[in-house]
Amino acid sequence: MSKLDLLREAIRAKLPELDLVLAWGDDAPLRAAPLFVRSEDDLTRLAHPALCVTNGAVYLYTLRSKKIGLVVKGCDSRSVIQLLQEKLVARESLYIFGLPCDGVIDERKIGQEITDAGRTVSLTIEEGRVRVRTTDNEHVLDLDAVLADRCLRCRYPNPLIYDELVGEAIAVGETPQEPDDLDAFENLSLDERHEFWMETMRRCIRCYACRNACPMCVCRAHCLADSRSQHWLSLETNVSQKWFFQVLHTLHLAGRCTECGECERACPMGLPILLMRRKMNKEIKELFGYEAGIDPTATPPLQTFSIEEDKIWEREL
Amino acid sequence: MSNLDRAELRIIGFLCNWCSYGGADTAGVSRFNQPTDLRIIRVPCTGRVAPLFVVKALMSGADGVLVSGCHPRDCHYSEGNFYARRRFEMLKRFLPTLGIEPERFEYIWVSASEGGRWQSSVVSFTERIHGLGPSPRVKLAMYDERLVASAL
Numbered sequence: 001m002s003k004l005d006l007l008r009e010a011i012r013a014k015l016p017e018l019d020l021v022l023a024w025g026d027d028a029p030l031r032a033a034p035l036f037v038r039s040e041d042d043l044t045r046l047a048h049p050a051l052c053v054t055n056g057a058v059y060l061y062t063l064r065s066k067k068i069g070l071v072v073k074g075c076d077s078r079s080v081i082q083l084l085q086e087k088l089v090a091r092e093s094l095y096i097f098g099l100p101c102d103g104v105i106d107e108r109k110i111g112q113e114i115t116d117a118g119r120t121v122s123l124t125i126e127e128g129r130v131r132v133r134t135t136d137n138e139h140v141l142d143l144d145a146v147l148a149d150r151c152l153r154c155r156y157p158n159p160l161i162y163d164e165l166v167g168e169a170i171a172v173g174e175t176p177q178e179p180d181d182l183d184a185f186e187n188l189s190l191d192e193r194h195e196f197w198m199e200t201m202r203r204c205i206r207c208y209a210c211r212n213a214c215p216m217c218v219c220r221a222h223c224l225a226d227s228r229s230q231h232w233l234s235l236e237t238n239v240s241q242k243w244f245f246q247v248l249h250t251l252h253l254a255g256r257c258t259e260c261g262e263c264e265r266a267c268p269m270g271l272p273i274l275l276m277r278r279k280m281n282k283e284i285k286e287l288f289g290y291e292a293g294i295d296p297t298a299t300p301p302l303q304t305f306s307i308e309e310d311k312i313w314e315r316e317l
Numbered sequence: 318m319s320n321l322d323r324a325e326l327r328i329i330g331f332l333c334n335w336c337s338y339g340g341a342d343t344a345g346v347s348r349f350n351q352p353t354d355l356r357i358i359r360v361p362c363t364g365r366v367a368p369l370f371v372v373k374a375l376m377s378g379a380d381g382v383l384v385s386g387c388h389p390r391d392c393h394y395s396e397g398n399f400y401a402r403r404r405f406e407m408l409k410r411f412l413p414t415l416g417i418e419p420e421r422f423e424y425i426w427v428s429a430s431e432g433g434r435w436q437s438s439v440v441s442f443t444e445r446i447h448g449l450g451p452s453p454r455v456k457l458a459m460y461d462e463r464l465v466a467s468a469l
Contacts, residue, residue: 194416232373244376247415251368254407276414283410288403302407305399307390312406317425317438317445 003099003167007071008043010097010166014069015040018095021069022059024052029123029132030107034059037069050125053104053148055079055260057215060089067093071166073101075150077159078258078293079215084161085298086256088218098162100170103143103151105130108270110146114139150261150274153181160294182282185275197243197276203269204242210273211249213266216256224248250276255284255300258293287311326380326446330357331366333398336387339429349436352443355383362386363424364397368408371422372415381446384424385438391428398426418449 001009011021015037025035025045032047034054056070057079072080077098083089105125110132111117119135130146132139157170188196211217211225225233225245232248233241250257257277264274284290288301288311332338338359344351360366363386371382384405392398405424412419423442427435 190413190416190418192416193414197416232369240376244373247372248369251372251408251411254368254411279414280407280411283407283414287406287410302400302403305396305403307399309402309406312402315423315425317423317441 003049004046007049007097007099007166008046010164011037011046011069011071012040012043014095014097017067018069019066020063021071021095021097022056023071023097024054024056026051029120030110030117031105048125049099049101050103050105050143051123052099052101053106053265055213055215055262057083057260058213058262060094060215061218062220064089064093067095069095069097071097071099072159072162073099073104074154074156074159075101075258075260077161078156079260080293081161081296082216082256082258082293082300084296085293085300086303091296094163096159096162096164098159098165100158100165100167101151101154102157102170103147103154105143105146106148106265109148110141113141113146148261148265150259161296182275182278185279197246198239200271200273201242201246202239204246204271205269206237206242206245207268209266209268210246210263213262214249214253215260215262216253216258217249224252246273246276250280253277254280255288255290255302256292257281323447325352325354326443326451327378328354328356328381328383328443328446329374329379330355331360331363331370331382331384332357333363333386333393334359334361335393336391336426336428337363337385337435340385340427340431340435343429343432344435344439345432347432349432351436351439354443354446355439362392362394362397363401363405364392364394364399366401366404368404371405371408375417375421375452378452380449380452381421381442382423383439383442384422385427385435386424388426388428417452420445420449421452 015021021037023035023037024032024047026047027033031053032051034056035045037043055076057076060083084091114132116134116137120132121135122133124131128143130141130143157172224230225248233245259278259281261274267273284301290301332341363384366384374382386398386401387393389398389402409419409422412422425438
């Protein structure tokens, strides 16, 4: 049985006990959309795992009063664990189908490989290859060439939390290695980094897709970015306001961001905003030895303190 | 050391009401001489100071931000400065990612009796900021000259 068939049967078995199951459906050819499975009929729409890009954990807080099933990849499971750490979701209200993942397709990369991706009729995934049929052409692409960047540096292909594992776990090396692709940014001077962010945020359209796609953003209607009683941001369309929103979001995610990459994936302008969050996570890792979304019993470092801090020394001016 | 000798820079200070504001008051009562660049904002506790306050101040044109509170273990509210210490250390390490000199932000612990130490901290932080000069890039961000210029 293929992984998709195994998943279908696993969900079918549990569906009677659950209010709904969050999986992925094949609505659009280039990327699966979130699928809310409420009846067995919905199961015919399940999408191929390589297209299941979105992170279902973003719905968990809104649906916290229901008993729901959730299909998670490794990266998604980290978001679930982080929500559990912060007690935003109860473990008893979740049934987690763990889906070991060897990478998802980045539709932007398909768009870079072929010029008529916008006219895609169907996409099929074969052994190591992707066949894209457009209205006028048929293209065969290497699967490795169109996998998302974050999948190329994935350290957790197997979910870290689940009630049942769908399919075989993927073999990993002994210790997941830290990716080292931040060198290009780290070699920039302070001036160049500032310039980088100004040029990046100049193209931002303040759609807040990054915020809306983030599983850790539970503030919803009370988001500080929209608040007028605390006037952090104005609606002026200048670069500094757009930049400040990214800083606000990153600082609010300090010690909480699991680098699921949804923010960057959701951005309609393709801005490299995951970079800011990854740099923040690097500092958190050095300071507190903490990685978000790994241990459900841990506490996020900025939500607690120690009386003596190993890495923080008093400074004299 | 006054505005008559050299142009003042804008340094924002977030001082906790109990220890540091008291310490600044002690320095004042003892009539210690200090540069006048520092503009003090009194907060109940450094635990109330979000890292965003610092970034907003820098973005709005501050050349430097100094946060001062009770010594760890002496917080008037017991734990506020423990949280603050973690947040500010995180922020200090994060500022270079944004392209902002981390030396423009400092956090210190000054108690209410340490008037002399307050004075010397203010003097050395002000000297440090003058050494770095006015903050060019964040003021630019504030006025968005390039965006306006490119639209013309």
